[in-house]
Amino acid sequence: MRLVTFKDGRGTRVGALDAAGQVLDITAVDAGLPTDMVGLIAAGAVAAAQAAAAKAPVVAGATLLAPIPRTPKNxxxxxxxxxxxxxxxxxxxxxxxxxxxxxxxxxxxxxxxxxxxxxxxxxxxxxxxxxxxxxxxxxxxxxxxxxxxxxxxxxxxxxxxxxxxxxxxxxxxxxxxxxxxxxxxxxxxxxxxxxxxxxxxxxxxxxxxxxxxxxxxxxxxxxxxxxxxxxxxxxxxxxxxxxxxxxxxxxxxxxxxxxxxxxxxxxxxxxxxxxxxxxxxxxxxxxxx
Structure with a gap:
């Protein structure tokens, strides 16, 4: 799975990319997923993100950010x-x-x-x-x-x-x-x-x-x-x-x-x-x- 951080009119959150490179809104399917990448990583939520990606809608007009816009350290x-x-x-x-x-x-x-x-x-x-x-x-x-x-x-x-x-x-x-x-x-x-x-x-x-x-x-x-x-x-x-x-x-x-x-x-x-x-x-x- 390829995970991304993106923004749209609803704000900034994590998503996944499908095979065509479209952004999938995984948090729209699973509200329990962290909305930031560091939080998702810390939670060890890969399996939950994968399950959500299988049902997630494509986000129209999404803009990709760096996957970790602010790393914990340098x-x-x-x-x-x-x-x-x-x-x-x-x-x-x-x-x-x-x-x-x-x-x-x-x-x-x-x-x-x-x-x-x-x-x-x-x-x-x-x-x-x-x-x-x-x-x-x-x-x-x-x-x-x-x-x-x-x-x-x-x-x-x-x-x-x-x-x-x-x-x-x-x-x-x-x-x-x-x-x-x-x-x-x-x-x-x-x-x-x-x-x-x-x-x-x-x-x-x-x-x-x-x-x-x-x-x-x-x-x-x-x-x-x-x-x-x-x-x-x-x-x-x-x-x-x-x-x-x-x-x-x-x-x-x-x-x-x-x-x-x-x-x-x-x-x-x-x-x-x-x-x-x-x-x-x-x-x-x-x-x-």
Whole structure:
């Protein structure tokens, strides 16, 4: 099942997508379902949502929001987590003098919830006055059952589902500040969506494949199986010190093919359109304004 957050004339609530991509109003069928995504995740209400979706009406004129418009904490993001991207980043001059091409441990930073936007909403290029705007298509892992000290063996039991995140980056700011949050956490720099594919529909996330296009030109294409640190490793590493909560999101890293990988770099500009697809989850597409 693909779950979404949407709004219409009656307000904002959770829904599901049918096979044609139409929004189904699951809370109209089951008034006991939470109307917000974090609440639904915390309640463990997948089965009830599935049952409601089978009878739910289509919502005319629904507008999709990010599936989790406000995450419980900052989005956890992982840098240099595909082998080929680690190499291209090390050779780009934007890596701040890091000694290891492939990091020995996960590189984790964060993006605040104020950076989250929905499918179709504009990425604001003016937020980056330095002209180094770049895209990073990534698989997002949505935490279901929270916890601290989660083991790799148990990690996937704590995953609610999967979404798409664009880790938009101001490359010159990323290099200037060394710590990446001021280059990556700007407003509108975390497009997310369009939906959450529930984990029961995806028992093996390594079979997912991510592709990114800029203005119709394919830039990234890689299976999730190419991750340096897989999803269980990331859940274990983060939860070793930070309690994960229902609705927390981990952006797992981006494959090779980002703008700084070209010589000279090919940065985004106003008028561009970036499109990221993971079959099963859907398409996250945002214009650059």
């Amino acid at each position: 989005i956890f993001c992982v840098g240099k987590n595909y082998h080929e991207h680690a190499k291209e980043f090390a050779g780009s001059g934007f890596d701040g003098g890091a000694k290891d091409v492939v990091p020995p441990f996960p590189v984790v930073f964060s993006k605040p919830h104020t950076s989250i936007i929905a499918n179709g909403e504009p990425i604001l290029s003016a937020m980056d006055p330095t002209g180094g705007l770049d895209y990073e298509g990534e698989l997002g892992v949505v935490i279901g059952t929270g916890g601290r000290g989660i083991s790799k063996a148990d990690a996937l039991k704590h995953v609610f589902g999967y979404t798409i995140v664009n880790d938009v980056t101001a490359r010159h700011l990323q290099r200037r500040h060394s710590q990446w949050i001021l280059g990556k956490g700007l407003d509108t720099f975390a497009p997310m969506g369009p939906a959450i594919l529930t984990a029961d529909e995806c028992p093996d996330p390594t079979k997912l494949v991510l592709t990114t296009w800029l203005n119709g030109d394919q830039r990234q294409h890689a299976p999730v199986s190419d991750l340096i640190f897989d999803i269980p490793t990331l859940v274990e590493a983060i939860s070793a010190a930070i309690t994960l909560e229902p609705g927390d999101v981990i952006a797992t890293g981006t494959p090779a093919g980002v703008g700084i990988g070209f010589n000279p770099p090919r940065f985004m500009k106003a008028g561009d359109v970036v499109r990221i697809e993971v079959p099963g989850i859907g398409i996250l597409e945002n214009p650059v304004a």
